[in-house]
Amino acid sequence: AERGLGMPSPDEELTAVKREIREIGREVVARFKGEGADSEARYRALIGDEGYDGTLGTFVDRQATADLPRWRPEYLEYSFGSRVAGDRYDPRSTERPAVIPLTEGAGDVLLLRGKVDRVDVDGNAMLVIDYKTGKAPSYKSLEKGYSMQLQLYLLACAQLLGLEPAGGAYYQLKDDGFGMQLRVADPRYREALGGTPTPYATGLRKDLERALSNAREALEGMAAGAFHPVDSLEQERCPRSCPYSRVCRKDDMRVLAMTLARGKGL
Incomplete structure (x- = not known):
């Protein structure tokens, strides 16, 4: 299949591609980079260098070989x-x-x-x-x-x-x-x-x-003031940043009841 434009192919010199992307990354990160060893370590983990790929280098490798390169x-x-x-x-x-x-x-x-x-x-x-x-x-x-x-x-x-x-x-x-x-x-x-x-x-x-x-049910529930007391399957606590915290009728017993019902497959 014809490869997508902008996707580095395995046949290309990926080292040169990574070098070019790192230069772009440095220009962007320079606007936000702080001072100190911690900031420098996070910067290197993201951008990488000639001896270390970093997140961007890993991204290039994945795009070239495993992440649906025809798209x-x-x-x-x-x-x-x-x-x-x-x-x-x-x-x-x-x-x-x-x-x-x-x-x-x-x-x-x-x-x-x-x-x-x-x-x-x-x-x-x-x-x-x-x-x-x-x-x-x-x-x-x-x-x-x-x-x-x-x-x-x-x-x-x-x-x-x-x-x-x-x-x-x-x-x-x-x-x-x-x-x-x-x-x-x-x-x-x-x-x-x-x-x-x-x-x-x-x-x-x-x-x-x-x-x-699900979207329709959520909108109808919000209109009726029936906000869901938990925010995900993996996390039983509502987020602190929830914009509905002042009007939500959440309480610990509702959370417990829903958790028990979920465990029974109800």
Whole structure:
């Protein structure tokens, strides 16, 4: 298959590619780099040098060999629904929000705004990618409705960019699990995406429908003041930064009841 533009191939001199990327990285990091040994160590871990790849060098190696190199990175930092300025965002970003129908026919709609880290393209198909410096949400988290980001971004980009959703993935930028992790995918693109069986378990269409159903349920719950007392499957405590803390009816007994119900499969 024809390789995507901007993707270094295994046949290229990757040392030269890494050197060029490090130079770009140095220019960017120089704006934020602090003083002291700790800052210098974090800087080297990210940028690397001639004797050490760092995160950027590892990223280049993965892109050249393992991370679906046939897909072309087409949109980077694509923003929609918000006013943007400067060169930080993709120049094709739009202030227009995505209008996502929540029901068939002339029913409720979800006005969605956001910023997609990266959209890869192969023909008329697209793969939405979200970079993660921490742990990427599991497929179970998406399935249960605790994470809807990839699915909603796929729906938004399909509407705004006119591309066919093929899949959604997280790109984890940590040593443990570094690389692309496919989470939702259309079985028609299974060969092109080369993912593990899990993302194809129910098919992308059902994953998108489930995300819309979960979004509708969440919006109806917020309108009724019924805020969920926990924020994820992996973490039972609400985040300190929750913007709804003053109106949420969370209490320890609700958390305990939901935890016990989940353990019984209810």
